[in-house]
Each structure stands twice: as structure tokens, then as C-alpha cells.
Amino acid sequence: MxxxxxxxxxxxxxxxxxxxxQQMVIKKRLNERLANRVVPDLGLCICVYDISxxxxxxxxxxxxxxxxxxxxxxxxxxxxVDEVIEAKVIGSSRQGLTLSIEFFEDIFVxxxxxxxxxxxxxxxxxxxxxxxxxxxxxxKLYMDPGKIVRFRTTEIIFKDLKPDLTQEEQKTxxxxxxxxxxxxxxxxxxxxxxxxxxxxxxxxxQDEMEVAAH
Amino acid sequence: xxxxxxxxxxxxNQEVLSFLNSVKKEEDSKAHGDRCKMLATVAYETKxxxxxxxxxxxxxxxxxxxxxxxxxxxxxxxxxxQIVNLRPANTTDASLLIEETEERFPETEELEKLITIVSxxxxxPPKR
Numbered sequence: 001m002x003x004x005x006x007x008x009x010x011x012x013x014x015x016x017x018x019x020x021x022q023q024m025v026i027k028k029r030l031n032e033r034l035a036n037r038v039v040p041d042l043g044l045c046i047c048v049y050d051i052s053x054x055x056x057x058x059x060x061x062x063x064x065x066x067x068x069x070x071x072x073x074x075x076x077x078x079x080x081v082d083e084v085i086e087a088k089v090i091g092s093s094r095q096g097l098t099l100s101i102e103f104f105e106d107i108f109v110x111x112x113x114x115x116x117x118x119x120x121x122x123x124x125x126x127x128x129x130x131x132x133x134x135x136x137x138x139x140k141l142y143m144d145p146g147k148i149v150r151f152r153t154t155e156i157i158f159k160d161l162k163p164d165l166t167q168e169e170q171k172t173x174x175x176x177x178x179x180x181x182x183x184x185x186x187x188x189x190x191x192x193x194x195x196x197x198x199x200x201x202x203x204x205x206q207d208e209m210e211v212a213a214h
Numbered sequence: 215x216x217x218x219x220x221x222x223x224x225x226x227n228q229e230v231l232s233f234l235n236s237v238k239k240e241e242d243s244k245a246h247g248d249r250c251k252m253l254a255t256v257a258y259e260t261k262x263x264x265x266x267x268x269x270x271x272x273x274x275x276x277x278x279x280x281x282x283x284x285x286x287x288x289x290x291x292x293x294x295x296q297i298v299n300l301r302p303a304n305t306t307d308a309s310l311l312i313e314e315t316e317e318r319f320p321e322t323e324e325l326e327k328l329i330t331i332v333s334x335x336x337x338x339p340p341k342r
Contacts, residue, residue, distance in 0.1 A: 001299065002230045006219040028250055034215075036256035042217055046230070046256055047237055073222060075230060077260075084296060084310055086267065103259035150310075186310035193306045 001085065003078050004049055005042060008071045009033070013057075015064040023051060026070055034074065036103075038176040040158045043078030044104055077104060079153045079178065086190065089145045092126050097143060099151060099180070106174045109151055113181035114143070115188050129188065141192060143182075148190050151180035224291070227269035227299045228277060234261050268301040268339035280335040287328055288318075301336050305329060 009030065017025045027048050034045040055069035079085060087107055091098030096114070099107040111118070115129040119140075128140040143149065157177045165173060182188045234257050241249050241257075264270065277298055284294055293312050302308040305325045309315035319325045 001227060002225040003220075004222040004225060005217060006222050007215060008218055009215040028248065031250045031253040035250065035253040037252075039215075039217070042220060046260055047234065047253060049233065071218065075225065075233065078221075080292060082313075083292075084300060086300070102263035103256055152310075184310070186306045194304065 001077060001079050001083065002046070003043070003076050004073050005076045006052070006071065007074055008069060010067055010069050012065040012067050015066075018066065022054070026051060026054065026068070026072075030070070030072060030074075038158070039076075040160050040175070043076040043156075044176060046075040046077055046103075049073040049075050079156070081153055081155070083153045084150055084187070085153065085180075086148060086150050089143060089147050089149055092143070092145055094120055094125075097127065097149075097182075099149065104178075106176060107151070107178045107180060109180045109182050113154075113183050115141075115183055141189065143189060149182060150187050150190060151182050152184065152187060153178055154181050155179040224295055226277060226295060227264055227267055228272040228274070231261065231264040231269050232274070234264075266340060267299070268336065269299065270340050271337040272298070276335055276337065280332065283331050283335065284328070287324070297332060298336070301332060301339060302329060303333060308332075 011026050011029050013022070013025055013029070030048045035047055036045070038044050049072075051070060051072045053071040055071075057066045057068040059066055085101065087099035087101045089097055090100040090105065094111065096108055096110040098105070099109065101107070111120070111127070114127055117130050118127055119130055120127055124144070126142055126144040128142045131139045131141060133139055155178070157174075157179065159173065159175055159177075161173055161175050186193055237253070237257060238261070241254065280298065281294065284297070289297070289312065296311040297308075300307070300311065302311060305322065308325055308329055309319075312318065315325070319328075
């Protein structure tokens with residue numbers, strides 16, 4: 001999930017900051033610039049890990065800022081392809097499921113990558129996995145918003161966004177998106193595969209069916 | 215800004231969580247004006263996620279104890295990382311994280327042995 005990346009950037013330090021600890025000022029400036037931001041083709045920056053090198057500082061003619069080239073290591077969120085991650089379902093539509101891991105919410109599992117055979121319920125706009133059972137009608141295992149699921153990363157897509165986006169474009173355009181799949185044994189809701197929680201899951205289904213009946 | 219090396223190393227979730235905890239302490243000791251707002255948001259959200267994951271109950275010592283014990287199974291680095299991060303509790307979970315499980319672990323007992331070692335070394339994850 002998380003990697004350490006070695007980056008280099010030029011940092012300007014304002015004259016009034018000369019008095020404080022240089023390392024601290026540089027860390028703060030770097031965090032301000034990068035924390036919680038997506039760097040194209042790298043990932044989502046979380047936090048500066050440490051500073052490896054502070055190059056020679058120089059002052060440009062006509063200004064008081066002191067500039068230094070800084071080499072530093074950053075904690076970056078960038079899952080590798082095939083990595084399995086636990087996430088929460090936050091959105092459900094005919095196209096598929098949107099998942100969230102709190103600090104990153106652009107994870108999408110397209111409908112064709114849900115466990116087979118999957119059915120979309122128009123009423124409530126939720127997906128369920130239809131599991132065949134002996135002597136019984138097939139069980140409906142729901143993947144509704146709020147459930148914790150496991151998915152396997154299949155692709156990470158980076159897009160360089162222009163700064164002048166309209167509000168509507170900002171909602172649909174994503175600078176970093178993770179595509180995943182849930183069509184494999186062990187993937188999907190976490191409760192499906194643990195034997196002792198199976199009963200609970202079934203009860204859950206019954207509850208839901210009762211609610212639907214009312 | 216330039217990227218000198220994309221991936222220096224990978225971090226376990228536990229390492230990230232303990233680092234963020236120390237960052238939080240450092241930030242709290244600073245004056246309000248010196249704090250970084252963007253960092254506070256992402257650190258809070260990342261910690262919220264990690265505190266609900268198996269990483270919350272782990273520490274450096276238990277992971278260091280586990281790694282040499284996993285050596286006989288000849289797992290790749292990425293597989294070991296996944297095992298630490300997700301702490302598989304049954305064979306279905308484990309085969310999800312290990313590539314070509316059936317060829318590499320023809321005997322189910324081997325895989326069960328791996329699960330036993332993982333469950334012994336790593337404390338159970340927090341209850342949801």
C-alpha cells in the first residue's frame with residue numbers, strides 16, 4: 001500500500017523563518033506543498049518521512065528568500081497491481097461499486113468484475129451475489145454501501161488534470177483512480193469467507209428480506 | 215519537483231501508523247500557526263483507516279519475530295508484506311495473497327502451518 005519515494009524539490013525559506021530550525025521549516029514547506037496531493041505517475045503523498053540532503057542555499061538578486069534544493073523521502077500511497085486491500089463500499093450504481101479507504105475514495109470495481117453471477121437490484125440500487133445452494137433457492141449476498149469488502153488492484157490510472165475545471169468536471173474527473181476486481185475466491189465482503197461468521201451473514205440476509213417484505 | 219527514485223522501499227501498514235502517530239505528537243507540540251493543515255487531514259484519515267486494520271495491534275517487535283519464521287515458505291517480499299498487512303486467519307485468505315498457491319503449497323498442511331505461525335506471532339486485529 002505505502003511506499004517510500006525519493007524526491008527532490010527547491011524550497012524557498014522566507015527571511016523571518018531563518019531563526020527557526022531549518023529542518024523543521026523545510027519539512028513544513030514540503031508537507032504544505034505535497035501532503036494529501038496526487039503526484040502524477042507516483043501516487044498520493046501522505047507525509048514527509050525524512051530529509052536526506054539539503055543542498056547549498058542561494059539568494060536571488062532583489063529578494064530576501066533563501067532557496068535550497070532539498071532531497072527527501074516521502075510516504076506515498078501507491079498500491080501495486082495484484083495487491084489485496086480492504087475497503088468500505090460507499091457508492092453503488094449500475095456501472096459498479098465505489099469503495100473508500102478513508103483517505104482515498106477513488107476506487108472503482110466495475111460491474112463485470114463483481115463475483116459471478118451478480119444481479120443488480122433496481123429497488124435500492126444495490127448489487128448482490130447469487131450463490132446457488134442445494135435444495136434451497138439461491139442465497140442473495142448483498143454488497144450494499146457500508147459493507148467492508150476486499151478487492152484486488154488491477155490498474156492504477158493517472159490523469160493530468162487542468163487547473164481550470166468546472167465544478168461538474170471536478171466531480172467526475174480524477175487525477176488518480178484505482179480499478180479493482182472482486183471476482184475471485186476470498187474477495188468480496190469479509191464475512192463471506194470466514195466460517196464462523198457465515199451464520200451471521202445469513203441472519204443478516206434474512207433481516208434484510210424481512211425488511212423488504214414489510 | 216523531480217522524482218529521483220519512485221520506490222526506495224515498501225512500508226508495512228504498521229510502520230506508517232507508528233510514523234503518523236509520532237508526527238501527530240510533534241504537530242501537537244507546535245504553536246497553531248506552525249501546524250500544517252493539509253497534513254493534519256490526511257494523517258487523521260490515514261490513521262482512522264489503519265486503526266481499524268490489523269496494523270493497529272502490531273508493533274515492530276512482533277513483525278521482526280514473524281519474518282524469519284516465514285523464511286522456510288519461500289514467499290516473495292510482496293507476499294510477506296501482504297501477510298503482515300492483512301494477517302490471514304484461514305487458508306482461503308492466505309491463498310488469496312500467495313500467487314500460484316496450489317503449485318507452491320501442494321499440501322494443505324503446509325498452508326495451515328503458515329496460518330498457525332501468523333496467528334501466533336501477530337496479535338488478533340481490532341474488532342469492528
